[in-house]
Amino acid sequence: MYPSPTLDQLQIFLTVVETGSFSAAARTLNRAQSVISYAIANLEAQVEMPLFERAGARQPKLTEAGTALLEDARRILSGLDVMRARIKSLKDGLEGEIALAISVFVPTDVLVGVLRDFRDQFPSVSVALTVGELGAIIDVVASGKASIGIGGAPTKLDDTLVADRIGHSFMIPVVAPDHPLARRDKPLSITDVRDEIQIVVTDISGLTKGRDFNVLSYRTWRVSDVTTKYHLIRGGLGWGGLPASLIWDDLRQGHLVQLDLEAYAQGEYPIYVIRKLANSPGPATRWMIEAFRSRLSNCPDETDFNTMLATAGRSEQVTGEPVK
Structure with missing residues (x-):
């Protein structure tokens, strides 16, 4: 039969270790020292190994087995504390x-x-x-x-x-720096992007089936998630809109280029x-x-974002180092 130490035995064992003596543990737990000694003796009987070296030592010293059991005792009692806190929270109406x-x-x-x-x-x-x-x-x-x-x-x-x-x-239309659209030195029109591949996220939920948002190109590649869209655009395979917060570093470091495309409805994305x-x-x-x-509610809007980006660009030109 496998040993089954009680939680009380483990608590007493841990208290003896932390206080340094049986008498100190007794005072901490408000119990008689004989009760502490009896609990430790029963625990040692359960595990069939001595946990403390008592002979010739003024203070109890852990044996090799006691040291091994110590971390298990701490983990079990810590888990019990978590359970107690969770139960109290549930009683108080707090979600689990x-x-x-x-x-x-x-x-x-x-x-x-x-x-x-x-x-x-x-x-x-x-x-x-x-x-x-x-x-x-x-x-x-x-x-x-x-x-x-x-x-x-x-x-x-x-x-x-x-x-x-x-x-x-909000979303920003972007391309990789080596994409043909990035080399245009004037504002882009719908005609400029019609024949370029636009990377578009398809809603797998079906709730927006048949509806496209800011899809301006005749040629589209459709993906299931924004992460894939980001990597394809950064890899120069097409253009598309990406969340401003996702591409701040890419724009600042020149890995992506913002398109001056008035037809792309940016604005705030609630x-x-x-x-x-x-x-x-x-x-x-x-x-x-x-x-x-x-x-x-404190996130920058499109105007603030572009101002921050321009400021970061000017700072890098002065210092030669990226602004973090």
């Missing part, structure tokens, strides 16, 4: 997990910043993160696979969903939080929504 669906149009630094603060604020709440495109965010919220979705303008909402605008982003009307957000979800709202 938030399933978050987020669009690729949400700036990565915003996502990381919110989740870093969330981890510190709600250590007992788990996060299940799904990253998607276009209508996929609505799909996972509507199906119940996500508690909330953070993404672009809802194209189709039924009575079970509610959307609240919390910020903005970002919404989407959830089921019947599911009232708990305290952790409400905190997360407000954290996204705070950060997204």
Whole structure:
């Protein structure tokens, strides 16, 4: 039969190690020293090995077996503390997990910043993160696979969903520096781009089927996600719009070139939080929504972005070093 140490035995064992003696452990745990000694003796009987070297030592010293067991004891008791905190949180109405669906149009630094603060604020709440495109965010919220979705303008909402605008982003038409469109020294017209390949994301959710956004070329290559679109455009295979936050470094370092294309409707791309009307957000979800709202509402608009880009370019010309 395998040994089955009790949690109380492991707690006493760990306290003896941390306090340095049986008597100190007794005082810390407010128990008689005989109880501490008896618990350790029972634990050693359970594992069938001595855990402390007592002979000739004024203070208990861990044996090799005791040292090996120590990390296991810490891990088990730490897990118990997490479980206790989670149970308390659930009793207080705090969610056990938030399933978050987020669009690729949400700036990565915003996502990381919110989740870093969330981890510190709600250590007992788990996060299940799904990253998607276009209508996929609505799909996972509507199906119940996500508690909330953070993404672009809802194209189709039924009575079970509610959307609240919390910020903005925007798209920029770009090409690789060796692409023919990058070598034009004048503003581009629709005629200039009609015969060039445009890389377009197709919504796999089907919610925007039959609808194209800013598709100006006769020749299109369609991909399933923005990441692939980014790599194809950067590889010189075509032109297309990409989220400004995704391509800041590429524009600044000259890996991508912004197109002066008036026909491409840029402007702000509104970002919404989407959830089921019947599911009232708990305290952790409400905190997360407000954290996204705070950060997204402070993102630069198109004018600010272009000003920042121009300033960065001038600084690099002066110093010879990229601006971070």
